[in-house]
Amino acid sequence: MKITIKDIAKEAGVSVATVSNVLNGTGRVSEETAKRIRRIIEERNYVPSTLARGLKNKNTQLISVIVPYLKKGDFEENPFFWQLVSGVEMGTKDQAFNVMLTRVDRDDDLSFVKRHNVDGLIVVGINADSALYQNILDLKIPTVFMDSYIEQPGIYQVHNDDLLGGYLGTKHLLSQGHDRIVLVMGRLADRGVEYQRLLGYKKALAEAGLAYDTHLVMENGGSMLGGYHAAQRITVLPEKATAAFVLSDIGAMGLIKGLNEMGKKVPEDISVVGYDDIFYTEYMIPSLTTIRQDIFKKGMMAAGLLLAQINGEPVPEQSIFLPVELKVRASTAKRLEKGCE
Amino acid sequence: MKITIKDIAKEAGVSVATVSNVLNGTGRVSEETAKRIRRIIEERNYVPSTLARGLKNKNTQLISVIVPYLKKGDFEENPFFWQLVSGVEMGTKDQAFNVMLTRVDRDDDLSFVKRHNVDGLIVVGINADSALYQNILDLKIPTVFMDSYIEQPGIYQVHNDDLLGGYLGTKHLLSQGHDRIVLVMGRLADRGVEYQRLLGYKKALAEAGLAYDTHLVMENGGSMLGGYHAAQRITVLPEKATAAFVLSDIGAMGLIKGLNEMGKKVPEDISVVGYDDIFYTEYMIPSLTTIRQDIFKKGMMAAGLLLAQINGEPVPEQSIFLPVELKVRASTAKRLEKGCE
DNA sequence: GCAAGATGATTAAACGATTAAGCAAGGTGG
């Protein structure tokens, strides 16, 4: 049977109010009494219940990370999320907050937020035009969006500089002499992370005086399987391409696998750049040139931003942009003359 | 301001007890009143607070998954955990339970369990001889251990048949003509998953009439970096080995990378078998022969077992063993005559 | 026509904390 504040009070010969006061450092309690109570708390290994506390105070020291399902009932394989969630968990650790992990589908209900009186939300990769987005806003609790590029004011957000990422990846390939660069992405949209990266891609092309060719942009390549299928599409292109920029590392992995099976060598025949720098890119064969974002750190930052909001601390920045970095590895190489046209 | 049971009661013109009764289906409420109350609940979008409910009932519809840190402050990169946690989350979904994710270090305190009145625990990969294990047992709440091979009776556990896995992997290599098979593992112990797999390895060797050679067993190869370093150790072996069985896929990936850098071809020069069948093994180059365990399903089973316990349902099996399966892919091949001695 | 049982509701205590308000005892100033 769990030990409560009453037990402590009884043993110390004081009222529960006094115990509560030493617990919260409020009110006037003599040092002598306080010491005695603290000793008993220690001895009895008493931990106040957040349930009872939360009922009174309207806070639960619980935040929830909301991660979308890829497809109904299908789980998102991208290790990206694991790193992110690990970061969030890390970011809450020293503040005695705990993390609830919730995977939601587009039309899932969010009643768990009310039910559990969750203090705040970290939402990953939700499009601003989805019904889910509105449902989340309607909850009216502290929320941080990650990788959402929401334009509405007053929204707390954390992202990386995705436009720069798209630019750097493309620039790198251009600098190696590639001028027909396939862009493999998940879904072509007019917003969101992939859109930003697309803008970066276009910017780099424009700077190099190259035209933006929609034939080179391939959708449904965000997953490993999607990237794999993109390999075929690349090889049947009317005009040969010598490089591909895949907007996710897992997609890049799939693509390289597919190219391999079709007898194309990476990077000799075709260079590939990924995106994210998930944990194993260095160990791929060939190791993957990619745009690094510090995913773990991003999770920690989001947690920090959320907790500050919850604790009512002044939070100046409403939108945090973290840097990205080009990691050049073995999957990209100078365009060989033999390879062209 | 959150809407409470009182608001519903007032609007329906009844007492809160009546509302509570229709909420819980207990007590006698006329169909007419019940219908009216349900309508109002629907309209007002009322969700009862688990906080208040839990305070009275001693349950919170919250379970916690406890995942160990690899090192202090360092996050465990293995996507294994993500699949597992996803499985657990999936397994709780239809029962309105939520999942708290907690990464704990050996000496971390578990007070969050008491604080949040967590209903149950799913614990991954904790050794039975650790202090953490005792601390968890001392909490005296429903718990399911995964991959722990605890011999104490009365403990609920879920694992795969790791001995069989070790056996199948080794047998496969033997059947391809390899007779010096390196075993790369995390830590040599006398218990736990790796020990079981080691037993399987030994069993297969014994059946083939081969001696168990401790020089072939390499520790600290559980991580990607560990596997990478094992490559060197393998190549300097006094008597050449033509195959390696790595007890984790990420270790195998590291090993293959290492071998590659040392000019050794997989599988031509050396065959490699992994363990787990994490999501990308098929996309590795070469694709990885491995022992498949259905990690997602394991998570779901663990959740099911835990919830049954929490709900007081009769749970006959205290230890669930899930099958494993050998997935033969491209990282293993027949031993070439040129390769021996 | 009346006791007894059903039916459908209400009242009130309880869960484990917090916190405003109250109160007793000792100290201080005029």
Add this chain to the structure above:
DNA sequence: CCACCTTGCTTAATCGTTTAATCATCTTGC
């Protein structure tokens, strides 16, 4: 010496829900 302030505690209400106990009506059987 008395009013008043401190100090250190207690009392009691409250948070949102459940549930045992109670109660008022209405049926029903005899």
